[in-house]
Amino acid sequence: MNYCGHCGAPVILKVPAGDTLPRYVCERCATVHYLNPKMVVGAIPEWEDKILLCRRAIEPRAGLWTLPAGFMENAETTAQAAARETLEEACARVEIGEMFTFINVPHINQVHILYRARLLDLDFAAGEESLEVGLFDEAAIPWKDIAFRTIGLTLRQYYADRKTGRFDFHASDLLLPPK
């Protein structure tokens, strides 16, 4: 950030009075610009013993497989975000179920949230951000070609829970591996 979005003057990085962290502060209108983590929300669309995955058409991780997910928008709920992303990336209609994984990813200032979901019909197709979309049973999951660590973690947890016959809510932190 170089300029104030409110008045257009340059910003400087400083700790505002009464604060503890450096912020971008406008030198003219004194607006403090806070930067906060974003939520990436998606679904695990289920159809019988299969789940729906999308192969990414865009960076990051173009060509690799993921669950339909993306940045939550203002004015929607997390469940609405999960359904919207599934419609956009896989042209698929789902009924959103329980929140399944909640994963902090602090080194990229994100929280990833995945919901279990029931695919309502088989009339899905690749959306603009997907190369292809398909249903996979556990043996067919392309484990070596999963786009993101949070998605791999969610899928492993999903199949681990399914074997127990009970799906729990799983909150965790995905930290950078030690160098």
Add this chain to the structure above:
Amino acid sequence: MNYCGHCGAPVILKVPAGDTLPRYVCERCATVHYLNPKMVVGAIPEWEDKILLCRRAIEPRAGLWTLPAGFMENAETTAQAAARETLEEACARVEIGEMFTFINVPHINQVHILYRARLLDLDFAAGEESLEVGLFDEAAIPWKDIAFRTIGLTLRQYYADRKTGRFDFHASDLLLPPK
């Protein structure tokens, strides 16, 4: 938003190519400025049969009572945010436990997340944003003077669960009441 934080030129509100929603887009450098919901994270600090509440010194809702909570910062986890806010607002050290409530508040573009937490000692005090801080048993909770609906909901859920002897995770949406 009036100006581009990257280059300082005016922004206009338009639907970018391939997008579905209006965004602030820079007329000079074409940067798209996305606005996303923020997470407000806090704790329910427990000491024997009491919990710790803070009376707010600042707006909104100055003078009313709340659980220690605030905006999650970049580079931290939700549990770290809950512990930090408890330290800042109540000068209190806690061990963060399980996520308890997750509440979408889409009309203000926020998600509120409250954790159960164990207060580690009684050496608490009002932080800069609090007028006073105190321990309350259920009968003493100032129900009519709770600052935010999500905090009231969390407290009611907390005492309902406590009566059953088992604390669950509760995800919900707090929508605007119909006019």
